[in-house]
Amino acid sequence: ANMKLILIFGALIGASLCLETFVGHQVLRIKTKNEEEIKQLQLLESLEHLELDFWINPSAPALPVDVRIPAASVQSVKAFLESQGIEYSILIEDLQDVLDKEKQDMAESAQRQRSSSFDFGAYHTLDDINQELDHLASEYSFVEKIQIGESYEKRPLYVLKFSTGGSNRPAIWLDAGIHSREWVTQASALWIANKIASDYGTDDSITSLLDKMDLFLLPVANPDGFVYTHTSNRMWRKTRSKIAGSVCVGVDPNRNWDAGFGGPGASSRPCSDSYHGPSANSEVEVKSVVDFIKNHGNFKAFLTLHSYSQLLMYPYGYKCTRPDDYAELESLGRAAASSIRSLYGTTFQVGTICKTIYQASGGSIDWSYDNGIKYSFAFELRDTGRYGFLLPANQIIPAAKETWLGLKRIMEHVRD
Amino acid sequence: ELPLSHFSAARAAAVAVGYLRYLRGGPGRGLELRELRRARRQDIDGVGHKYYLELELEDVLDKDRTVNCTAEVLYRLGSKTSAPDVQVTVQGELRSTEEAEQEFYNRIRSLEKELVAENIPDSHGNVPPELEPIHLLAWVASGYLIWQNSTENTKFHLAQVKHVKQVKRSDEDLQFDYVLLLHEMVSQEVLPWEVTVLWHPQRGARVSQS
Numbered sequence: 001a002n003m004k005l006i007l008i009f010g011a012l013i014g015a016s017l018c019l020e021t022f023v024g025h026q027v028l029r030i031k032t033k034n035e036e037e038i039k040q041l042q043l044l045e046s047l048e049h050l051e052l053d054f055w056i057n058p059s060a061p062a063l064p065v066d067v068r069i070p071a072a073s074v075q076s077v078k079a080f081l082e083s084q085g086i087e088y089s090i091l092i093e094d095l096q097d098v099l100d101k102e103k104q105d106m107a108e109s110a111q112r113q114r115s116s117s118f119d120f121g122a123y124h125t126l127d128d129i130n131q132e133l134d135h136l137a138s139e140y141s142f143v144e145k146i147q148i149g150e151s152y153e154k155r156p157l158y159v160l161k162f163s164t165g166g167s168n169r170p171a172i173w174l175d176a177g178i179h180s181r182e183w184v185t186q187a188s189a190l191w192i193a194n195k196i197a198s199d200y201g202t203d204d205s206i207t208s209l210l211d212k213m214d215l216f217l218l219p220v221a222n223p224d225g226f227v228y229t230h231t232s233n234r235m236w237r238k239t240r241s242k243i244a245g246s247v248c249v250g251v252d253p254n255r256n257w258d259a260g261f262g263g264p265g266a267s268s269r270p271c272s273d274s275y276h277g278p279s280a281n282s283e284v285e286v287k288s289v290v291d292f293i294k295n296h297g298n299f300k301a302f303l304t305l306h307s308y309s310q311l312l313m314y315p316y317g318y319k320c321t322r323p324d325d326y327a328e329l330e331s332l333g334r335a336a337a338s339s340i341r342s343l344y345g346t347t348f349q350v351g352t353i354c355k356t357i358y359q360a361s362g363g364s365i366d367w368s369y370d371n372g373i374k375y376s377f378a379f380e381l382r383d384t385g386r387y388g389f390l391l392p393a394n395q396i397i398p399a400a401k402e403t404w405l406g407l408k409r410i411m412e413h414v415r416d
Numbered sequence: 417e418l419p420l421s422h423f424s425a426a427r428a429a430a431v432a433v434g435y436l437r438y439l440r441g442g443p444g445r446g447l448e449l450r451e452l453r454r455a456r457r458q459d460i461d462g463v464g465h466k467y468y469l470e471l472e473l474e475d476v477l478d479k480d481r482t483v484n485c486t487a488e489v490l491y492r493l494g495s496k497t498s499a500p501d502v503q504v505t506v507q508g509e510l511r512s513t514e515e516a517e518q519e520f521y522n523r524i525r526s527l528e529k530e531l532v533a534e535n536i537p538d539s540h541g542n543v544p545p546e547l548e549p550i551h552l553l554a555w556v557a558s559g560y561l562i563w564q565n566s567t568e569n570t571k572f573h574l575a576q577v578k579h580v581k582q583v584k585r586s587d588e589d590l591q592f593d594y595v596l597l598l599h600e601m602v603s604q605e606v607l608p609w610e611v612t613v614l615w616h617p618q619r620g621a622r623v624s625q626s
Contacts, residue, residue, distance in 0.1 A: 387537060
């Protein structure tokens with residue numbers, strides 16, 4: 001009987017073609033019931049002219065046998081299996097179809113990778129943001145991702161360093177998201193990072209800025225709070241630190257700086273959204289920035305993004321007296337607000353924190369100013385209350401663009 | 417005369433806008449402050465602080481048009497329990513909302529199951545179009561709360577409609593029980609407020625705090 005079968009297959013030699021493609025090739029899964037059937041398949045395997053390609057070779061009855069069969073041999077192999085009562089099923093009807101689809105998928109994926117897949121006009125999770133920071137750092141030689149510390153819940157605090165050379169050049173600090181519910185700020189910071197990176201070399205202003213100064217950008221200053229706004233409470237503002245003796249969690253990180261700490265405009269109640277914390281710099285998110293800036297020693301500007309209210313403010317918040325550099329800061333503030341307005345007509349009010357929003361102690365720009373960083377500004381981005389913290393994603397890029405113009409105006413002044 | 421950047425002008429303006437939303441807002445009309453044009457403050461001995469404001473408002477459903485408005489906001493001395501006195505004069509016409517509001521009324525009345533919704537807008541700022549009138553009715557309710565609960569040391573905004581539930585009634589009014597999150601700017605607290613709104617196309621809105 002076996003000889004007869006071999007002759008049948010022998011007759012098919014002429015019919016088998018040498019194909020470069022896999023059009024019409026089928027992949028069958030054969031289920032053998034006993035040793036006898038295994039032997040039949042092993043015989044089939046030995047017939048080289050059939051050009052059968054066993055993906056799983058026949059070995060034991062319990063295991064399936066997968067085989068790719070060229071188009072010309074498909075009908076005869078099936079006829080053979082059926083005549084022997086050997087069970088099989090079709091895994092792949094046409095292998096070329098599968099290969100074509102896979103090639104198309106890979107091309108589309110490569111296309112997406114090349115044209116930066118990050119959607120700056122949408123809100124993202126912390127993981128996605130961190131991934132984009134890696135992407136920017138890998139794509140631009142003058143962009144580096146550094147870690148300046150860890151949050152309370154041990155998340156890394158990542159800063160993008162923009163530096164085209166030199167050694168400890170005069171630097172500009174920019175942070176966003178210190179209050180986690182202010183989502184437009186983290187989102188804008190990402191857009192701004194990408195803008196600066198991609199415009200270096202083509203935009204005169206950014207190029208001359210980075211040729212003289214370094215920029216440090218912390219897009220998510222409060223990662224624990226940020227994750228919490230995604231997982232549990234969209235309106236969370238503070239850090240997520242445990243407070244001794246209280247059921248309440250978290251400290252307002254912008255009342256925790258060593259500038260008039262504990263004074264008016266901050267709460268001593270742990271459950272309050274403006275709780276200043278047990279002591280200045282008690283929050284690791286704040287301490288990490290303080291240490292980094294002190295160790296660097298050459299920062300000239302400290303800029304921080306918040307939302308909402310459309311305000312552009314300079315010190316002081318902890319006291320209602322004017323800073324020594326009042327005239328220059330007011331004038332620069334107005335110029336920056338004017339740049340912001342030039343794009344979409346969005347108006348930002350300018351003034352000291354104390355006069356413009358409220359007296360608030362322990363704020364970051366008061367600390368930076370009192371520590372010798374003259375150009376200290378706090379921005380409150382869109383809007384003025386219509387959506388508040390829940391700014392629609394389609395406003396992210398417009399907000400980022402107009403804010404960038406204001407920041408740029410300040411940075412240019414600092415540079416010059 | 418107050419600089420427009422001063423917080424006290426902005427706080428008084430927020431009270432005026434809240435009051436206006438309560439008075440003139442509805443499922444078909446949401447008033448928003450486009451710009452504060454002028455602010456003056458008068459300290460009245462033995463009475464309190466009175467703010468005179470000139471405001472430019474827009475209807476969020478008709479943004480190309482704006483309307484001017486003058487407002488007087490009086491914060492009475494030493495009273496923690498009474499609402500500021502507010503008077504407003506709207507110059508010009510607001511877009512008619514009769515048709516849209518009647519349509520909304522008919523739609524809700526014909527619902528088999530009572531409407532329930534939450535998180536308006538959602539985390540990303542989205543409001544489904546069919547919920548926009550419910551959203552604007554929440555502005556009316558929050559406007560009332562803001563007017564009633566403001567002092568010179570507070571500035572309230574509606575942060576989000578946390579939850580809304582329709583309650584079917586045997587009379588002609590629509591009833592919605594809301595849980596509204598109000599953001600208070602000075603303390604930075606975001607707190608839930610329960611409020612019930614009765615609404616009818618001709619009778620307008622009646623708000624009661626739970």
